[in-house]
Amino acid sequence: MTAKEGFVVRISNALFKTSLAQNAPPVFPRRIKHFEVKPQEKWVLWGPGKGQFMNILSNKYISDPPLALQYGLDKKFPRVEQVLFKGVMPTAHLSARYEYFKDEFDQTCKQFILDNAVGSSQVSYDVVKTSRKVDMDLYHKLVQELKLVDLQDRWAMGLSNGQMRRARLAFSLLKEPDLLLVDDPFLGLDPTATSIISNFLANYHVPIIIGLRYQDQIPSWCTHVCCVESDGTIPFQGAIQDHKQTIDEVRNAHVESRYSTNANLPPADELISSHPMLGNNSRTPHLELRGLDVKYRGEPVLTNMYWKVEPGSRWHIQGNNGTGKSTLLSLITAEHPQSWNSKVVEHGVPRKTGRANYFDINKEIGMSAPELHAIFLKKCGDTLTVRESIATGFHEASSNNFNPLWDKLDAAQRSSVRKYIQYFGLEENTLFGELSVSDQKLVLFIRSLIKMPELLVLDEAFSGMELEPMVRCHELLNQWPGTVLVVSHVPEETPRCHHYLRLISPGQYECGTFI
Numbered sequence: 043m044t045a046k047e048g049f050v051v052r053i054s055n056a057l058f059k060t061s062l063a064q065n066a067p068p069v070f071p072r073r074i075k076h077f078e079v080k081p082q083e084k085w086v087l088w089g090p091g092k093g094q095f096m097n098i099l100s101n102k103y104i105s106d107p108p109l110a111l112q113y114g115l116d117k118k119f120p121r122v123e124q125v126l127f128k129g130v131m132p133t134a135h136l137s138a139r140y141e142y143f144k145d146e147f148d149q150t151c152k153q154f155i156l157d158n159a160v161g162s163s164q165v166s167y168d169v170v171k172t173s174r175k176v177d178m179d180l181y182h183k184l185v186q187e188l189k190l191v192d193l194q195d196r197w198a199m200g201l202s203n204g205q206m207r208r209a210r211l212a213f214s215l216l217k218e219p220d221l222l223l224v225d226d227p228f229l230g231l232d233p234t235a236t237s238i239i240s241n242f243l244a245n246y247h248v249p250i251i252i253g254l255r256y257q258d259q260i261p262s263w264c265t266h267v268c269c270v271e272s273d274g275t276i277p278f279q280g281a282i283q284d285h286k287q288t289i290d291e292v293r294n295a296h297v298e299s300r301y302s303t304n305a306n307l308p309p310a311d312e313l314i315s316s317h318p319m320l321g322n323n324s325r326t327p328h329l330e331l332r333g334l335d336v337k338y339r340g341e342p343v344l345t346n347m348y349w350k351v352e353p354g355s356r357w358h359i360q361g362n363n364g365t366g367k368s369t370l371l372s373l374i375t376a377e378h379p380q381s382w383n384s385k386v387v388e389h390g391v392p393r394k395t396g397r398a399n400y401f402d403i404n405k406e407i408g409m410s411a412p413e414l415h416a417i418f419l420k421k422c423g424d425t426l427t428v429r430e431s432i433a434t435g436f437h438e439a440s441s442n443n444f445n446p447l448w449d450k451l452d453a454a455q456r457s458s459v460r461k462y463i464q465y466f467g468l469e470e471n472t473l474f475g476e477l478s479v480s481d482q483k484l485v486l487f488i489r490s491l492i493k494m495p496e497l498l499v500l501d502e503a504f505s506g507m508e509l510e511p512m513v514r515c516h517e518l519l520n521q522w523p524g525t526v527l528v529v530s531h532v533p534e535e536t537p538r539c540h541h542y543l544r545l546i547s548p549g550q551y552e553c554g555t556f557i
């Protein structure tokens with residue numbers, strides 16, 4: 043029997059475990075009775091259990107009974123490729139992305155996709171040198187279709203979040219997989235990049251399984267759906283056309299449940315009562331840009347920018363992938379080498395080398411960003427619990443300091459961490475790396491505001507978050523008295539803002555107010 047007549051992947055009545063140890067808990071408490079993907083089908087795993095289910099399908103766990111997970115791909119060793127969008131490259135520090143001089147040592151986007159870069163001692167991640175033969179025709183086709191041609195010689199670490207996601211997809215596809223698994227394929231992508239990737243996946247000849255959250259739109263090219271709850275329960279699965287009504291009902295039920303409140307929750311205003319800007323009516327702009335320019339190797343990204351941010355205002359920073367949103371934020375948080383620039387003015391005082399230092403600037407800034415997520419997961423995923431992870435937000439330079447701090451916190455600080463944990467329904471002793479991506483994002487969000495910073499920078503802070511915790515974060519932000527800068531591509535993930543700054547191209551931008 044060939045794969046064409048048979049199946050691509052099949053699970054029959056199986057339990058999955060993370061290790062062989064007898065008392066190892068199963069990934070999902072109940073057996074998966076049946077799941078089967080046939081050739082030509084494009085599936086979506088839909089719901090909060092999608093990530094674990096995807097790990098099961100990529101053969102990460104041990105199945106019981108042993109042959110309960112099978113690949114019917116005509117090959118002894120079929121290649122199952124799970125595209126992992128872990129954000130941009132994890133670096134040692136946030137600033138490393140912008141230190142242009144490093145590109146002499148590190149890999150280019152092309153080398154990253156080809157996976158044959160020469161090792162580097164300059165960065166904290168491992169670069170593997172392989173002797174794998176690559177199909178260069180396929181390489182050229184991929185960079186063309188994923189709009190990476192002009193980025194091939196760029197330093198991979200300097201790629202923007204959206205650019206890096208396209209590069210990661212090319213990297214995985216170049217391995218010529220027999221089955222492609224992509225969780226959250228559209229996170230962090232602007233509408234153009236979303237349609238590039240969606241069209242690409244629609245026309246891709248290999249069986250595909252994507253993972254989406256309840257609130258995401260299912261692309262029209264998906265043929266089948268498997269709804270997976272967080273405990274692995276599968277309420278329904280099969281051809282999308284047979285389940286259209288159920289899909290709408292489940293989505294609506296989840297969207298409505300976001301407004302149901304739990305009476306036992308501490309009120310949100312108690313969580314922010316110690317914020318220094320409560321009742322503060324300062325008129326001096328929190329931040330101003332007076333004709334700012336940023337270039338990378340002579341290439342302008344931001345040109346002659348003027349921008350005034352009033353204290354307590356909430357801004358949505360918009361713009362396609364690569365227009366300079368993260369660059370702008372990195373200047374504000376002093377991660378960028380060009381941050382010591384008198385055209386950046388804080389509380390009416392121009393920033394100058396020698397006057398302001400990194401620690402003073404960051405004392406009043408809290409942030410969550412894809413770059414920070416990547417670094418935090420790598421450095422602390424196996425060592426810090428939820429409670430300890432949030433506690434590191436009390437560091438002055440919390441964006442770059444992840445050293446354990448819980449033991450040094452005073453009683454008020456500990457109680458504040460615990461109130462947030464209770465408010466968001468987290469479990470304080472779980473390791474950060476064992477949390478779902480949604481809960482990791484939630485922990486990083488709490489971490490960003492735990493020290494009650496005057497300026498909160500939320501770069502893609504809610505992408506990948508499930509609906510309910512995200513809405514709870516947004517409700518909290520509606521009462522937050524500090525200044526907030528938000529970057530997000532998806533309207534549903536954007537908290538209510540007063541103003542917007544839209545980056546279009548170097549020298550072209552728009553500022554406005556939401557009515």
Ligand SMILES: Nc1ncnc2c1ncn2[C@@H]1O[C@H](COP(=O)(O)OP(=O)(O)OP(=O)(O)O)[C@@H](O)[C@H]1O
Pocket residue numbers: 139140141142196197199200201202203204205230338339343361362363364365366367368369370
């Ligand atoms: N160190 C660097 N060297 C060269 N180019 C860089 C460097 N850092 C960023 N860039 C480039 O500058 C541009 C702006 O990048 P930035 O990350 O600020 O964009 P962004 O608007 O945040 O994008 P996204 O929405 O994808 O996150 C991109 O084209 C990026 O490739």
